[in-house]
Amino acid sequence: MARIELTDLAHSYSAALAAANIYALKPMTMTWRQGGAYALLGPSGCGKTTLLNIISGLVVPTRGKVLFDGRDVTELSTERRNIAQVFQFPVVYDTMTVYENLAFPLRNRGLKGKAVDARVREIADLLDLGGALTKRARGLGADAKQKISLGRGLVRADVAAVLFDEPLTVIDPALKWELRSKLKALHRQLDITMIYVTHDQTEALTFADTVVVMHDGAIVQTGRPDELYERPEHTFVGHFIGSPGMNILPARVDGGVARVGDRVIPLGRPLAGPPSGERIELGIRPEYLRLTRGDGHPVTIERIDDLGRVRYARVRFEGHRLAALVPGDVPAGPEARIAFDPAQIHVYADSRRVG
Numbered sequence: 137m138a139r140i141e142l143t144d145l146a147h148s149y150s151a152a153l154a155a156a157n158i159y160a161l162k163p164m165t166m167t168w169r170q171g172g173a174y175a176l177l178g179p180s181g182c183g184k185t186t187l188l189n190i191i192s193g194l195v196v197p198t199r200g201k202v203l204f205d206g207r208d209v210t211e212l213s214t215e216r217r218n219i220a221q222v223f224q225f226p227v228v229y230d231t232m233t234v235y236e237n238l239a240f241p242l243r244n245r246g247l248k249g250k251a252v253d254a255r256v257r258e259i260a261d262l263l264d265l266g267g268a269l270t271k272r273a274r275g276l277g278a279d280a281k282q283k284i285s286l287g288r289g290l291v292r293a294d295v296a297a298v299l300f301d302e303p304l305t306v307i308d309p310a311l312k313w314e315l316r317s318k319l320k321a322l323h324r325q326l327d328i329t330m331i332y333v334t335h336d337q338t339e340a341l342t343f344a345d346t347v348v349v350m351h352d353g354a355i356v357q358t359g360r361p362d363e364l365y366e367r368p369e370h371t372f373v374g375h376f377i378g379s380p381g382m383n384i385l386p387a388r389v390d391g392g393v394a395r396v397g398d399r400v401i402p403l404g405r406p407l408a409g410p411p412s413g414e415r416i417e418l419g420i421r422p423e424y425l426r427l428t429r430g431d432g433h434p435v436t437i438e439r440i441d442d443l444g445r446v447r448y449a450r451v452r453f454e455g456h457r458l459a460a461l462v463p464g465d466v467p468a469g470p471e472a473r474i475a476f477d478p479a480q481i482h483v484y485a486d487s488r489r490v491g
């Protein structure tokens with residue numbers, strides 16, 4: 137169990153790129169608290185695995201330090217850092233039984249007898265593997281094997297942290313839900329720092345109490361799932377989280393109003409003056425932008441997406457494409473208007489939220 141600190145950390149995969157200040161992981165300083173359930177969320181290539189590998193010790197950062205409970209572990213191997221890892225694909229010993237697979241990491245650390253037996257049974261029960269303990273791993277399906285991998289990652293109580301790299305990729309979709317909630321329950325029970333890497337927002341938001349969003353080699357926001365949804369600090373977060381994502385549209389802003397083309401949109405939170413930045417944008421979630429019966433700004437409807445419980449209209453507003461909620465009582469004809477909820481409009485300057 138450990139608090140993990142990254143201080144002035146950056147990584148480049150070649151000396152030439154580092155010399156030119158080009159980093160796969162841009163300079164960052166952050167703390168992962170002991171016992172936290174974190175998701176590291178971002179699209180392919182944003183640097184998630186690089187960051188995870190630096191924490192685990194598979195990669196030594198080009199600069200900066202990794203501290204576990206204040207101790208510098210930057211140059212230490214994974215084993216000496218006492219980290220458990222679960223990867224995309226099962227890592228199990230096929231010829232061993234499920235029991236032996238789960239016992240292996242404990243015996244490796246010198247545990248014996250009853251201590252091993254009690255812990256193996258506890259973890260097996262938590263993962264519904266209790267009935268399969270005497271079976272050989274070889275005969276089991278991919279789902280069961282990945283459960284064993286999860287169990288091997290979680291079985292040691294003394295680890296500094298458990299790192300999961302897209303661990304549910306091979307799992308059947310129906311079982312994914314179940315395993316995700318199991319992992320969350322396990323986290324509550326075991327009080328271990330867990331970091332879960334994924335590019336899937338649903339996985340991140342359902343597993344984690346703190347989500348760390350990465351974009352282009354940098355952490356752009358760290359927060360609770362509801363914070364990321366309601367107050368995205370970066371346009372990327374607004375767009376990446378939510379389906380459909382947040383609407384982002386270029387605007388001119390001064391004090392209490394924004395202007396988009398010829399239209400004037402009042403802001404619920406007036407700014408002290410014009411924001412400074414080259415690119416000023418508004419952000420509003422589709423559910424706070426509604427088709428109306430009469431008042432509001434004129435738009436052209438391009439299509440309606442019926443998602444079952446809700447409908448979203450894809451509209452054109454002053455040349456920009458937006459998604460807007462279609463309330464149940466509003467007929468979605470070709471002539472339509474939209475209304476912005478002023479309290480839910482965010483203002484961004486060069487992608488960062490300023491109001």
Ligand SMILES: Nc1ncnc2c1ncn2[C@@H]1O[C@H](COP(=O)(O)OP(=O)(O)OP(=O)(O)O)[C@@H](O)[C@H]1O
Nearest residue numbers: 149160161178179180181182183184185186187335
């Ligand atoms: N061993 C390597 N050598 C050179 N460049 C690398 C290496 N590993 C990763 N990169 C580059 O570093 C950047 C970050 O990659 P990384 O694998 O950390 O991203 P990721 O978010 O984990 O993506 P994915 O989800 O696809 O694994 C990418 O531009 C990638 O091409």
